[in-house]
Amino acid sequence: MSLIPRPEELQQNSGSFKVDDGTPILIPANDAAARSSAQYLADLVEHTRGLHLNVVETTGENRGIVFQHNSKSAASHAESYTIDVTPQGIRIEASDDAGLFYGAVTLFQLLTPNSKHGEVNIPALHISDSPRFAWRGVMLDSARHFQSAEDVKKLLDQMAQHKLNVLHWHLTDDQGWRIEIKRYPELTRIGAWRTPPDAGHDGEPQRYGGFYTQDQIRDVVAYAAARHITVVPEIDMPGHAQAAVASYPQIGVTGKRPPVSVDWGVNPYLYNVDDATFQFIDNVLDEVMALFPSHYIHVGGDEAIKDQWKASPAIQAKLHALHLKDEDALQGWFIGRIGSYLAAHGRRLIGWDEILDGGVPADATVMSWRGTDGAIKAAKLGHDVVMSPAPDLYLDSLQSNLPDETAGRDPVRSLENVYRFNPVPSVLNAAQAAHVLGAQANAWTEHMPSMRHVQRAAFPRLDAFSEIVWSPTSSLDWKDFLARLSAQFQRYAMQNVDVADSAFAPVIQFDTNAALKSGKAEVTLSNQAGYGEIHYTTDGSAPDRQAPLYIKPFNVTWPSTIKAATYGSDGSVLAGTRTRVIDRTHLLTKMGMELSNCAGSDFRLHVQPMPDATSMTPVYAVNVFDTCQQYPAAPLDGIRSIHLEAVRLERNYALAHDIKLVVSRPHSTPYGEFVVHQDRCDGPVLAKAPLPNPASSARRFALNAALTAQHGEHTLCLIFTAPTDGPLYAIDSISLVPASTAKSSQ
Structure with a gap:
C-alpha cells in the first residue's frame, strides 16, 4: 500500500472493492463536516484520477464509500480514524471532523496507486490510524520572497495530503512586511517593497515585494481551516524589524529611516x-x-x-530603571510584556529559542531552531516545545552535492537525513518528553525566490517529515518508505507539483586522472538513496528501461557520453537523465559546484546570479567569508594555462558580528585578481589574471592565465583577491589547458 505517512495499523484481508464512476460517497443527513470531507475526496479524485464520485446523503444503502462520525469508534483520539474496505464497500469512521478528513486523505491515496485514470480495485483491508504528534508544521517565509495567495494555497493542498496541520506563516522581517495593517498603512506602502541590488539589470526587478490584503489573509485562513490546518502568523520582534522601522522610524532606536533591507542575514535594526x-x-x-x-x-x-540598544542612552536608562542586568534580560522583559498582552486576549506566545536567553513567561512555547539544545533546555524548564532545528529540518538546506542541485545552503540534509530525525531528544525523560508538541520543517526563502524553488526544496522531504511526525516510531522503515515514494511522485505529477529527484539521481563516477593516462574509464553508477534501477547508455542516447541495467562497474574508451536514469520497480521514473561526457576537455575541467572550500571555513551557499530573479539556473557555490576554493589532484603535466569561466555576484549579506571572519587578501590591481596557488593557500603562485571593471564588464566573464610549467598532480588553491567591500565572485568552471590547445587558440 503506497500510503504516506504510513498508518499506525494496516491489515490486508481477502477480496477487494472496485471504485468506478458509479460508486457513491454516502454521508449522514445534515452532517456538514462529513459532506465537506466527502466533497474534498470527490474533487481531488476527479482532478487526479478522472473518477466522478457523487456525494449523496445515505438512505440506508451502504454499498459505496461511507463517511460516518462515531463517538464510540475505535478511532477515539483526536484526528484519528478507521477505514474498512470489504467486497461490499468502504467505510471511514472517526470521532472528530479532522479524523474524518484524514480518512478521506488516506482513501485518496488508495485510489491513486499510480498515474492511470479510471476505476480502481482496492484490496480489502482495515486501517486504524492516529498521529504521533499534535503539532505537524511547515513554516513558509513570505518576507524574504513573496508568494501569491494562490501559491500559499497550493502548499496548503499538499500539507493536507500529508496530514500536516500547522502552517507557520513568517510575514515580517528586515526584507519585507507582508501583512496589511489598516491602522498603519506605511507598513505595506513602504515596508512591503525593496529596491534590489543592481535593479533592472540581468533579470533583477526594478522594485521587489508585495503584501497580502486582509481579505486575502481571511481567504487563506479559511482555505487552511477547511483542510484542518491552523495558520500561525509570525510578527518578528524585537529584531528582524528593519522593514517596520523603514515604515515608521519612530519605533526604531535611532529615529532614522533605513531602507527596507536587501541583505540576507542578521541586520541591526530593533524596536x-x-x-x-x-x-x-x-x-x-x-x-x-x-x-x-x-x-x-x-x-x-x-x-x-x-x-543599537547598547549604544542608545534612552534604552540604557530604561534598562537601569527596570533593574535588569543586561540587554538579553531587556529582551526577556520585552517578550514577557508581549506575552502578557496576548494572554489577556486568550492567546499564547510562541517564539524562537532565543527567548529563553532573557527569561520568558512560564506559559511561553519555545520553537527550537539552534539545534536541539533550546528544546532540551525549554522542556526541562517546563515549557512546551516544537522541534525545528537547523540544519536538520531546514528545507533551504541542500538536498545533495550534485552539480545540478538548486540553490540552498550547506550542509546537505538528504531525504534520509530527514527520515532518520527523531523529534524527541533521547536525553529527555518521559515527563520532559511530554512537552514536545511536535516538529516543524522550515522553508526559509532567502535563496528560494519562487514557489517552484519552495516546492523543489520541500518535496519529497516533506514526505519523510510527515511520516516521522505522524507514524509511530515502531513502524518507520526507510526501505519501505522509498518503495512507497514511486506512487507519490506520480501524484505530484498529476497535480503539477515540482519535486526534487536528488535522492535517486544517478551519480556517474570515475577516476579522471586515471582516465587521462589510460584513455579508458572505469565507470560506477550510484544514487544517494541506494534505491531503484539505474539504466544507462554509453553512446549519448536517452536511457529507457530497455537500456542496460547497472549491476557492476563497466569500462569505456573515451571519447564517450554516459547517460543514466533511475526507474522504480513499477517502471515509473524516479530520477531524470544525468549526463557525463568523457573526453580530454571535460577530463581537464571542473565545475565550480565540484570544488571544495579551502581549510578554515566550512560556510557554503549555492546561489543564483541575482537575489530576486526567479530562474532556477544557473547556480554558483560561494563562501562569503573566504573566496578560496580547491581543485584537488590537478594533473599539471603539459598544462600551460588555466581558463576560468566566472560570475560576479552581489555581496548582499548582513554578517553582523561575524564580519570579522571575512578574509581580506591584498590585491595589486584596482578590482582584484584571480590567483592560483600551488598546494596551499599561501603556496607558490602558479597563475594570475586581473579581474575586470565591474562597472563596464558583463556579469559573466572569462579569464585566461598562463601557468608556469609544472609536473605531477597538485592541489590548486583558487582565490579571488577582490576588495571585500565590493562584489563577490564565483567560479562557473575551471579548465586546465594543455600546451597544444593553448598554442592553437592563440
Whole structure:
C-alpha cells in the first residue's frame, strides 16, 4: 500500500472493492463536516484520477464509500480514524471532523496507486490510524520572497495530503512586511517593497515585494481551516524589524529611516522599548489576532543583536530603571510584556529559542531552531516545545552535492537525513518528553525566490517529515518508505507539483586522472538513496528501461557520453537523465559546484546570479567569508594555462558580528585578481589574471592565465583577491589547458 505517512495499523484481508464512476460517497443527513470531507475526496479524485464520485446523503444503502462520525469508534483520539474496505464497500469512521478528513486523505491515496485514470480495485483491508504528534508544521517565509495567495494555497493542498496541520506563516522581517495593517498603512506602502541590488539589470526587478490584503489573509485562513490546518502568523520582534522601522522610524532606536533591507542575514535594526512603541505593537497584534484565530501567535525573538540598544542612552536608562542586568534580560522583559498582552486576549506566545536567553513567561512555547539544545533546555524548564532545528529540518538546506542541485545552503540534509530525525531528544525523560508538541520543517526563502524553488526544496522531504511526525516510531522503515515514494511522485505529477529527484539521481563516477593516462574509464553508477534501477547508455542516447541495467562497474574508451536514469520497480521514473561526457576537455575541467572550500571555513551557499530573479539556473557555490576554493589532484603535466569561466555576484549579506571572519587578501590591481596557488593557500603562485571593471564588464566573464610549467598532480588553491567591500565572485568552471590547445587558440 503506497500510503504516506504510513498508518499506525494496516491489515490486508481477502477480496477487494472496485471504485468506478458509479460508486457513491454516502454521508449522514445534515452532517456538514462529513459532506465537506466527502466533497474534498470527490474533487481531488476527479482532478487526479478522472473518477466522478457523487456525494449523496445515505438512505440506508451502504454499498459505496461511507463517511460516518462515531463517538464510540475505535478511532477515539483526536484526528484519528478507521477505514474498512470489504467486497461490499468502504467505510471511514472517526470521532472528530479532522479524523474524518484524514480518512478521506488516506482513501485518496488508495485510489491513486499510480498515474492511470479510471476505476480502481482496492484490496480489502482495515486501517486504524492516529498521529504521533499534535503539532505537524511547515513554516513558509513570505518576507524574504513573496508568494501569491494562490501559491500559499497550493502548499496548503499538499500539507493536507500529508496530514500536516500547522502552517507557520513568517510575514515580517528586515526584507519585507507582508501583512496589511489598516491602522498603519506605511507598513505595506513602504515596508512591503525593496529596491534590489543592481535593479533592472540581468533579470533583477526594478522594485521587489508585495503584501497580502486582509481579505486575502481571511481567504487563506479559511482555505487552511477547511483542510484542518491552523495558520500561525509570525510578527518578528524585537529584531528582524528593519522593514517596520523603514515604515515608521519612530519605533526604531535611532529615529532614522533605513531602507527596507536587501541583505540576507542578521541586520541591526530593533524596536525601541518606549510605551508608544508597545502601543504600536499592541495595535498591530489586535489586527493580527482578528485575522488569525490560532491559539498561538509567533513573535520571533531570534537574532536580535543588541548593538543599537547598547549604544542608545534612552534604552540604557530604561534598562537601569527596570533593574535588569543586561540587554538579553531587556529582551526577556520585552517578550514577557508581549506575552502578557496576548494572554489577556486568550492567546499564547510562541517564539524562537532565543527567548529563553532573557527569561520568558512560564506559559511561553519555545520553537527550537539552534539545534536541539533550546528544546532540551525549554522542556526541562517546563515549557512546551516544537522541534525545528537547523540544519536538520531546514528545507533551504541542500538536498545533495550534485552539480545540478538548486540553490540552498550547506550542509546537505538528504531525504534520509530527514527520515532518520527523531523529534524527541533521547536525553529527555518521559515527563520532559511530554512537552514536545511536535516538529516543524522550515522553508526559509532567502535563496528560494519562487514557489517552484519552495516546492523543489520541500518535496519529497516533506514526505519523510510527515511520516516521522505522524507514524509511530515502531513502524518507520526507510526501505519501505522509498518503495512507497514511486506512487507519490506520480501524484505530484498529476497535480503539477515540482519535486526534487536528488535522492535517486544517478551519480556517474570515475577516476579522471586515471582516465587521462589510460584513455579508458572505469565507470560506477550510484544514487544517494541506494534505491531503484539505474539504466544507462554509453553512446549519448536517452536511457529507457530497455537500456542496460547497472549491476557492476563497466569500462569505456573515451571519447564517450554516459547517460543514466533511475526507474522504480513499477517502471515509473524516479530520477531524470544525468549526463557525463568523457573526453580530454571535460577530463581537464571542473565545475565550480565540484570544488571544495579551502581549510578554515566550512560556510557554503549555492546561489543564483541575482537575489530576486526567479530562474532556477544557473547556480554558483560561494563562501562569503573566504573566496578560496580547491581543485584537488590537478594533473599539471603539459598544462600551460588555466581558463576560468566566472560570475560576479552581489555581496548582499548582513554578517553582523561575524564580519570579522571575512578574509581580506591584498590585491595589486584596482578590482582584484584571480590567483592560483600551488598546494596551499599561501603556496607558490602558479597563475594570475586581473579581474575586470565591474562597472563596464558583463556579469559573466572569462579569464585566461598562463601557468608556469609544472609536473605531477597538485592541489590548486583558487582565490579571488577582490576588495571585500565590493562584489563577490564565483567560479562557473575551471579548465586546465594543455600546451597544444593553448598554442592553437592563440
